[in-house]
Amino acid sequence: MTAQLPYATLHEIFSRFQASEPEPKGELNHTNAYTLLVAVALSAQATDIGVNRATARLFEIADTPAKMLALGEEALIEHIKTIGLYRNKAKNVMKLSEILVRDYGGVVPSSRAALVSLPGVGRKTANVVLNMWWRIPAQAVDTHIFRIGNRTGICPGRDVDQVERAIEDNIPAEFQQHAHHWLILHGRYICVARKPKCGACIIADLCHSEDKTI
Template identity: 85%
Template sequence: MARQLDYHTIREIFRRFQAAEPEPKGELEHVNAYTLLVAVALSAQATDAGVNRATRDLFRIADTPQKMLDLGEEALIDHIKTIGLFRNKARNVMKLSRILVEDYGGEVPSSRAALQSLPGVGRKTANVVLNMWFRIPAQAVDTHIFRIGNRTGICPGKDVDTVERAIEDHVPAEFQLHAHHWLILHGRYVCVARKPKCGICLIRDLCPYEEKTI
C-alpha cells in the first residue's frame, strides 16, 4: 500500500484525467434511473459488457418497476441467464421492483439509505445510482478503484469503506463528481491488475508505484 499522496499531487492527477476525458461516462447501458439501478445490481461479479448484452432486449420491454413485475421472474431469468448468480439477482430485481411500486410510486429514491434498503442493493450500487443519475458526488469503490487507490497513493485504504472516505477527504471538490469514473476507467484500461500499462499512463511521473512496466 502506497502512502497517501499530498493534495497538490492529487489535484494535478485529476486535472490530467479531466483534460483527457472531461465528461467520463459509466459503461452500463440504461434509459432511466430504474434501468440504471437494475443494471448496476446485475453487474455484481459480472462485466459491464455482459450485463449490457443481457439487458438490451430486456429494457426495451421492462423499463419501469411495474413492467418488470408484469414480465415476471421466469421471463426475467430468460433474459439474464448469461449473468452470474442470475437466479438470486432475478429474485432481488422482482422484490425491489415491487417495493418501488408499493412504497415509492414507481420512482427510484435519491436517498442512499432508501436505496440500500432495497433487496440486492449495497452501498456501491447505491453510490453509482446517486452519482450517475442524481449527480451527487458519491464514490462507488470497486476492485479497480481499490487497486489504484492503494497502488498510487491517491486514496489508500485497507477496505473499500476506507478508500471511499479517502477519496472524499483528499480529492478536491471540483473533481468529486467524476472522480470514481476516472479511476474506474484508468484501472480498467491502463492501470490493470497484473501488468499495468505504465508506458501510456497519464500520471506515470506522479505515481510512486515501484514496479512500473516499460
C-alpha cells in the same frame, strides 16, 4: 499500505484526467433511474459488456418496476441467464421492483439509505445511481479503484470504506463528481492488475507504485 499522495499531486493527477476526458461516462447502458439501478445490481461479479448484452432486449420491454413485475421472474431469468448468479439477481430485481411500486410510487429514491434498503442493493450500487443519475458526488469503490487507490497512493485504504473516505477527504472538491469514473476507467484500461500499462499512463510520473513497468 501506500502513503496518501499530497494535495498538490492529486490536483495535478485529476487535472490530467479531466483534460483527457472531461465528461467520463459509466459503461452500463440504461434509459432511466430504474434501468440504471437494475443494470448496476446485475453487474456484481459480471462485466458491463455482459450486462449490456443481457439487458438490451430486457429494457425495451421492462424499463419500469411495474413492467418488470408484469414480465415475471421466469421471463426475467431468460433474459439474464448469461450473467453470473442470475437466479439470485432475478429474485432481488423482482423484490426491489415490488418495493418501489408499493412504497415509492414506482420511482427510484434519491436517498442512499432508501436505496441500500432495497434487496440486492449495496452501498456501491447506491453510490453509482446517486452519482450517475442525480449527479451527487458519491464515490462507488469497485475492485479497480481499490487496487489503483492503494497501488498509486491516490486513495489508499485497507477496505473499500477507507478508500471511499480517502477520495472524499483528499481529492479536490472540483473533481469529486467524476472522480470514481476517472479512477474506474484508468484501472480498467491502463492501470490493470497484472501488468499496468505505465508507458501509456498520463500520471506515471506522479504515482508511487512499486509495480511500474516503465
